Amino acid sequence: MQFIMKKIFPFLFVVIFTTVLMACTGTKKTEAPAEAPVKSDSVANVVTSDSVAPTKSPADMLKDFQNYVKAYGEAYNNIAKDPQKFTDLAGQSQKWVANMEQIKDQLTTAQQQDYQKARDLIIKINKGGQ
Secondary structure, eight states, rough: HHHHHHHHHHHHHHHHHHHHHHHHHOOOOOOOOOOOOOHHHHHHHHHTTTTTTOOOHHHHHHHHHHHHHHHHHHHHHHHTOOOOHHHHHHHHHHHHHHHHHHGGGGHHHHHHHOOOHHHHHHHHTTTTTT
């Protein structure tokens, strides 16, 4: 009986140890998680204006950017009257510049110069008008 016990216990120990090791390391085959059903109302809320590709032409986007820079400059000049407006516009400056950098190559030479002037104004405002 002891002979059988001496042969079975090491084998059993190796099997148990291997099973525990595999469970801890995650090498066991994993199943794909089941997808949760999604209500149609929540799908509409997930889509935002940030995730939608721009449908405007580069010239229109440049005009919008220039209008933003103008509003940002006016907010800077009137920061004492409405600091919240300036803060809101300042938080959007990186987004505006990033969007324009994506379409910069699609602009004509004159439009690129206009973009650069507007971008320089943003940099000047961000440095405190220096």
